[in-house]
Amino acid sequence: MINDPARWRSDYQRDGYLVIEDALDKPTLDRLRRGIEKITADPDGFPPHLKRWLDFERDFIKRKPQYNELAVSQVGNAVRNIGELPLFDPMFAELIVYPPLLDVLQVLFASTEFQFYNYKCIVKAPRVSSKSQWRRDLPYLEHSTPNLITAMLCLDPMTERNGATVVLPGTHRIGHEPAKPGDKDIPETDLPAVPRVTVTCPAGAAVLFHVNIIHGGGANRSEHPRPNIIGIWAGPDTYPVTASRLAYHGLMPRSADPARQRQVRMSFPRLFAQSAMDNAQEARSAMCARESPHGG
Numbered sequence: 560m561i562n563d564p565a566r567w568r569s570d571y572q573r574d575g576y577l578v579i580e581d582a583l584d585k586p587t588l589d590r591l592r593r594g595i596e597k598i599t600a601d602p603d604g605f606p607p608h609l610k611r612w613l614d615f616e617r618d619f620i621k622r623k624p625q626y627n628e629l630a631v632s633q634v635g636n637a638v639r640n641i642g643e644l645p646l647f648d649p650m651f652a653e654l655i656v657y658p659p660l661l662d663v664l665q666v667l668f669a670s671t672e673f674q675f676y677n678y679k680c681i682v683k684a685p686r687v688s689s690k691s692q693w694r695r696d697l698p699y700l701e702h703s704t705p706n707l708i709t710a711m712l713c714l715d716p717m718t719e720r721n722g723a724t725v726v727l728p729g730t731h732r733i734g735h736e737p738a739k740p741g742d743k744d745i746p747e748t749d750l751p752a753v754p755r756v757t758v759t760c761p762a763g764a765a766v767l768f769h770v771n772i773i774h775g776g777g778a779n780r781s782e783h784p785r786p787n788i789i790g791i792w793a794g795p796d797t798y799p800v801t802a803s804r805l806a807y808h809g810l811m812p813r814s815a816d817p818a819r820q821r822q823v824r825m826s827f828p829r830l831f832a833q834s835a836m837d838n839a840q841e842a843r844s845a846m847c848a849r850e851s852p853h854g855g
């Protein structure tokens with residue numbers, strides 16, 4: 560990933576969103592794609608404690624038929640959204656500490672003290688997905704300030720045809736109070752008269768946006784899925800104000816606080832095992848060096 564903090568900051572502040580085309584390295588991208596494919600290939604095979612996090616197109620059509628011209632009988636068992644992704648495979652939990660994404664978040668928040676909220680995947684299944692309604696994310700999130708970022712990792716290219724995200728640049732610049740619960744589903748007729756931008760990008764791109772930006776997107780009528788892993792991150796001194804807590808919610812992977820660093824290391828023993836072994840080896844070598852009369 561090309562390190563370009565000045566552009567990241569200025570795009571985000573001016574437009575309310577930012578595209579980084581080469582955020583995911585190839586092995587990570589391939590692994591994540593395989594992980595999502597495995598879930599969507601056999602969604603009925605999961606035990607109830609995981610299946611409850613799968614939202615199917617057939618159920619969404621029953622709730623909101625206006626977002627799909629297809630009928631329940633035409634969409635099979637296509638998965639629309641995988642909630643609580645970190646519960647499905649440790650690779651998704653470990654994505655919380657993926658350094659390139661953390662580098663960008665640290666620049667945008669201008670702080671190391673930001674927190675993980677959740678990871679989900681909006682799949683936009685080939686041929687049958689629903690459209691995404693126009694919305695702001697803030698009203699869903701219910702936090703004490705609007706300093707939150709939605710960070711999407713695009714596992715396939717986003718194109719007009721497969722339902723790329725559409726944003727209304729500049730609409731993030733509103734206060735906390737004016738973002739109302741009704742902004743979860745904004746009728747076309749209530750949208751501000753500003754240009755709309757379809758965010759097209761290659762597989763492996765990250766698209767980060769302010770949770771107050773108005774966004775939506777078309778249906779996927781292409782032959783390929785459009786899986787985006789979507790993370791929500793809360794900036795410094797920004798806390799949830801509801802009873803709900805999610806998997807790994809509140810981890811602070813860049814925090815300068817040693818207690819928070821310890822929490823992250825202990826949450827991902829598999830990832831940090833190697834560095835713990837390296838530290839122990841270093842400590843043993845240092846001790847041997849002290850005990851040897853010749854220092855060798």
Ligand SMILES: O=C(O)CCC(=O)C(=O)O
Nearest residue numbers: 681696709723724776789
């Ligand atoms: O899937 C998309 O295109 C946007 C998703 C999103 O931002 C959301 O979950 O609100």
